[in-house]
Amino acid sequence: MDNFFWNKFILNQTSQDYFLKIKHRLLDDHKNGYAIFPDPKDFFRAFEVCPYEKTKIVILGQDPYHTKGIADGLAFSSKNIDIIPPSLRNIFKEIKDDVGVNNNTSNLTKWSEQGVLLLNTSLSVCEGMPNSHSNIGWENFTDLALRKLSKQHDIVYMLWGAHARSKKSLIGNSGLILESSHPSPFSAHRGFLGSRQFSKANLYLSKLKKTPIDWQLA
Template identity: 40%
Template structure:
């Protein structure tokens, strides 16, 4: 089992000196798990291009989130271990919030982003699990839940600012790689998708044979239009059961 603490270790950037320009020059195998590096080799040039774009943003004086050491964090979880895909839009634009996993924040962020608070509200309604005071979702990631933003960087304070800059090519390739995985007998590996909102819904065509739970986004602007009451957590576990896979334990530790 993939260990949550292994998802991102500070030895990747022990002194906080990583830069987006530096990431653009590193081998893929130093940026992500080996099987992800192999799966994304076909879009390596595009990844380096978007990292150079982000480096240019920083050089022009625009703070970018998340930190360079976290931007590809989702891909440090091995591709082979993924059994649930949760697609987000782009990182939280509030400084200190984005950590490289969709919807997750650092363990000491208070108050929680409202989208995450709504996710916790639905989790309690669905499975009776009380909300946590922290927003660290790495325990989900450690069980094979890929928390993937469709766009993986953002200008601080400007939601959606890095759309159509190249990240969509990378995340399209990632979703296609997930859908293409096969067991030794040729059967698809267990996978369920959670698609919240229009950005997430855009990947459905990439998952033709993957069962999905789709609803409105948990944002305060849309949660009341179909997210609340959608019971995504119990439905995902039912989809995993149907494929012979173990449940995700959605209850997070009381303290991260």
């Protein structure tokens, strides 16, 4: 699958001054004995699996899971298929209630392969330290990526929680923006559950003559 756009974008950004600061921070944390997730080879996995031209939906997360063996480079996804993190469990509950699909695997790669960009705004984290890399420069990178995506004008953006919704200005009037509370157990009942965003997204794609997303993972 051609991924020229994101490959060029990543190559360009990784040579910028702000990104050199990210690299230095990652090296310092590693030298100081901190485990960093996901594996560095998976930092850009969201872009590798979902090419720019194929993107239909963007689901925005905050930072990777900070528990060993879970983060796989895709927001909300888990490489340990036997562990379904709490937020993902609520996502699955809403999908079942909305479109009648029952999922029991936490590997979300199939969604990405269909055009769902599962993007965290920070692409790394230290073990046991949520948001530990939220201010090291990653958001410069992911904000620019969102601005690039906004030029397509026909993408669905799912913005869950205050952090994701704060990125709305980067998107402007591009595409369809679906907002709600975060699917975390602390806030899912405040608007995420019952929002029917998954069927709304597919209806929008269908109107554009695009193939809807099959939310069934297995």
